[in-house]
Amino acid sequence: MVRSATTAEFRADLHAWLDVHEAELAPTYRGMGTLDEQIAQMQRVKAILYEADWMRYGWPERVGGLGGAAALRTELGASLAARDLMDPGHFSLVEVLAPTLIDFATPALAAEVVPSLLNGSEMWCQGFSEPETGSDLSSLRCRAVAEGDPSTATQWIINGQKVWTSLAHFSDRCVLLTRTGPPDSKHLGITAFFVDMDTPGITVRPIEMINGVREFAEVFFDDVVVSTDRILGSVNGGWAVAMSILPFERSSCFWQRIAYLYQRLQALTRLSEPTDRNAEIIGNAFLELHALRTRSRSTQHRLAAGATLGAETSIDKVLVAAGEHAVYNAARRLLHNTITLDDTVHGEQWRTEYLYSRSATIYGGTAEIQRNIIARRLLNLGDER
Amino acid sequence: MDPDESELLTATVRDALAHAAPHASTGSAIDALLAELGWSDMLASAPSEAISIVFSCLGYANAASSALDDALLDALGVDALGVDAARCVVLPARGTDPPARRDGDRLVVDGIATVRAETASEFVVVVDGAAFGLPAASVRVASITGIDPRSELHRVQFSGPLPKRLQELIVERSADWTTVVARAHHALAAEMIGVNRAMLELACEHALSRVQFDRPIATFQAVRHRLAESLVAIEALGAAVDAATEEPSPILAMLAKAIGGRTTRTVAAHCQQVLAGIGFTTDHAFHRYLKRGLVLDELFGTADDLALAIGRTLMSEGSVPTLVEL
The missing domain is CATH 1.20.140.10 (Butyryl-CoA Dehydrogenase, subunit A, domain 3)
Structure with a gap:
């Protein structure tokens, strides 16, 4: 495997490898393909790149990565976009969601799930926006309530709605922001959860965008039970989780x-x-x-x-x-x-x-x-x- | 130059220029000040960084000078000092084509020059890959008033037999007009950063102090958004100039100059609107920057000229290169 010393060398090695594997990586459809085809293409390419180690550079070793500067990931994503091998918007969800797990999940959870996101076996989504929460994220209302005393509870119950959740209908997991403080607690009363999308009580309804593509979805939570060890960061510390994404985005x-x-x-x-x-x-x-x-x-x-x-x-x-x-x-x-x-x-x-x-x-x-x-x-x- | 050194140098030059009160100084006085600050040593040791810093400070101070002559002569490899006084470069009056052409064994020159035109020993022109020195006595020089008299530009014309080549003075470099244009684009783009930052500062100060309907106009979103839009344009210009500073190349310099011209139009329009009545007078400093910006956009190709030239190149090559990498 290539061990590139600098970003420029990494870029050169990567392009040389991509040249050789062009046929294998190329989409099988003409033009842009349907959304289903695009997602399948992305997961297939991620699997190949993970197998060849490219998808592991720039990620910490404790989550299946090979270490190195984050810029190496950026180079990879940009090279794939420049070669039209996948939609950069879909691919960049990795860049938004994996660091959140690495920085805020328990080490065991991060080690368990992040490799699945990198190697293309899973898709994740980001449950932030709500019908009445656009630019003003701190006003979100989707509610999580502890079963019993919040400091000792082992389970939380989530009720509410998210909207504009990209690719929710393709996703296995969701990084979800919920209201855990009083209704007017703004950014001080928000908690982030890592939720399995097949948990009973979750309903996903895709939204057709102005271009006819069903990329976004509404996600409804109806008495959804999530275990406490799926909290990202601390209870009422969700704003820090949300803000940590900004530098990557x-x-x-x-x-x-x-x-x-x-x-x-x-x-x-x-x-x-x-x-x-x-x-x-x-x-x-x-x-x-x-x-x-x-x-x-x-x-x-x-x-x-x-x-x-x-x-x-x-x-x-x-x-x-x-x-x-x-x-x-x-x-x-x-x-x-x-x-x-x-x-x-x-x-x-x-x-x-x-x-x-x-x-x-x-x-x-x-x-x-x-x-x-x-x-x-x-x-x-x-x-x- | 590391970031600390470059910051220190910027502060030194900016403060020295502010102290000299450039709006009351002539270009010659600014030249003397730059000489004291060690401008020619800076240019010799780290040309690209020196140009980026000094021109941005000149723009901010609204100072006229002949620093551009030094920058271009350095690019040509021609000594800035002639026989008994400094040399002055003839600049195109319009666009990027050389302001001189050969007509048989004669040379015809029609261009403009900085304040140095008043004292130069020789005027330097580039024709067919060679630099020529025209003795000052043989050149017709007329001062230009124009929209911005304080830029102290001059019209320079010459028609006569081919004069002496300066080629023997050129060390290790050919007298390539492309390098002159690239150097000029870089310097002028840097100067535009300063001009634009000054306009935005003036507009922000005004917005915070001017009260209408019992509140500073800075509290009105319409005003805030104009000022925010100006900062976005200036920061983008700054990044484009930094890229041209790091890697001196004709295309990066040209892009910086083109972005500079566009930025200046955007920032001038927003800031003038925010300054409203007071910005419409010569009592307020804004008009000096507005006028300097218009002159700088014209020199070595306007934003429109350059966008067209760049677009033609992209189309003929069928390629849109990313140019800078991480």
Whole structure:
């Protein structure tokens, strides 16, 4: 097995290996495939990569990893996205969920379950948002009550609803945020659980997105019993769990998404007539991506140097949305009738992705929330009235 | 240069410039100050970092200078000092094409130059891969007032027999116009960071102190979002300039300059709107930055020019390269 000393060497070794195994890794469907096909493809590729060790670099040895810098995982995800081997959004759930288990689950639980996520035998989802909890996560209401005294209880009963839970209907487990304090306890009364999705009382209802794909779901919890050893972090310490995800979401997940956006802009460039009008649109989209990529790179360098990421990542979030819109707005302007009228797999892919790109200013805290954070925390403009 | 050193140098240059009150100083006075700060040594030992730091400070201070001449002569490998005074580089009046062309055995030059045009011994032009020095006496120099008189630019014209080549002065480098353009793009992009940071600071100060309807206008979300949007653009420009500083390359410098032009438009528009009435007057400092930003965007290609050029390259190569890696 290759033991690369630096990220650059790792990248070179990885690409050499991916070149050799291209046929084995490639999707069997044309275009983007159905969601079921995409998920099957991702789990198949993860299994191959885990077997070949690539999926283990950057993860701690106690959860089946081979150690090394987290940047190695980021490189892997970005390389897969750049080669169109899987949807970077689906793949990056690993990056969001595995660190949560590693940092907040009991060591025994983390060692038991994390390898299954890495090797493609399991899918997990993130149960955060609720119907009345969008950008204001701390107002969530899905309730967990201890059976008996909370300090000695061995079981908790969960009741409530989640929404926008990505891939819940494909998932074996869920990292779930619940209300355990008084209703108005905000971020001080939240507890995170690791819940098996086949527990009695859980109902999943997929939601069809604007592009026709059923990626999200509503998840209903009706007297769902969860054992105390499935609490992540401490009781009423769930806000820290939720916040710990932010640095991963805003560094490696973004880097993977950025790699995919470059790949799509390249595809668009090859499909478009080389007129000055088109060149100007492509050039401007490229400027957005370069601004985003250089910013994301410096954020990740700070993270690797030990910095704690905070409010300044709202800038990265705004830039990701701008990059996403730049690429797909360019596609809409350059590929006439493709998004609107083309029923081939080619048209289907651009249409689906164009519609999906509209979510960039909404998910993970809206563009407006990010600007509020920037104004208050980075520009020190004080509170809004 | 490690981060601490670079931070220290930034603070030193910024404070020295602030102390010199550039809005009341001439470009020549700023040049003298830069000389005292050891600008030519910095440029010789770590050109890319020195340019990034010094130009960003110049932009922030709204200072005119001839630092660009030194940066470009260094890129050309031509000594900044001529026979009895400094050399001055002729810059394109528009776009990135060289401002000089050969017409048989004659040379025709029409471009612009920094404040150094007033005192230069020689004007340097690049034609067909060689640098030529035009004796100052043979060159027509006229000062430009324009929208930003304080940028102290000059129109420079020459038409005459091919003058002496400076090639023998060039050490280890060819007089490659591409390296001049790349250096200029990097320096101007860095200068735009400073210009934009200054505009945003002025707008934030105003938003916090200006009271309307019994509250500072900084409490209005519409105002806050404009200022936030400005910071996003500036931070992205900063990252693009850092990438160009770390790895000097024509494409990274050009991208930084193009992003700089776009950023300047965004930030100027938002900040001017927030500053409203007072920003519309010459009593407030904002107008100086707005005008400097407009001039900097024009030099060596506007954001539009560069976006088009980059787009053409991507389309002809059929490739969208990621350029920077982790």
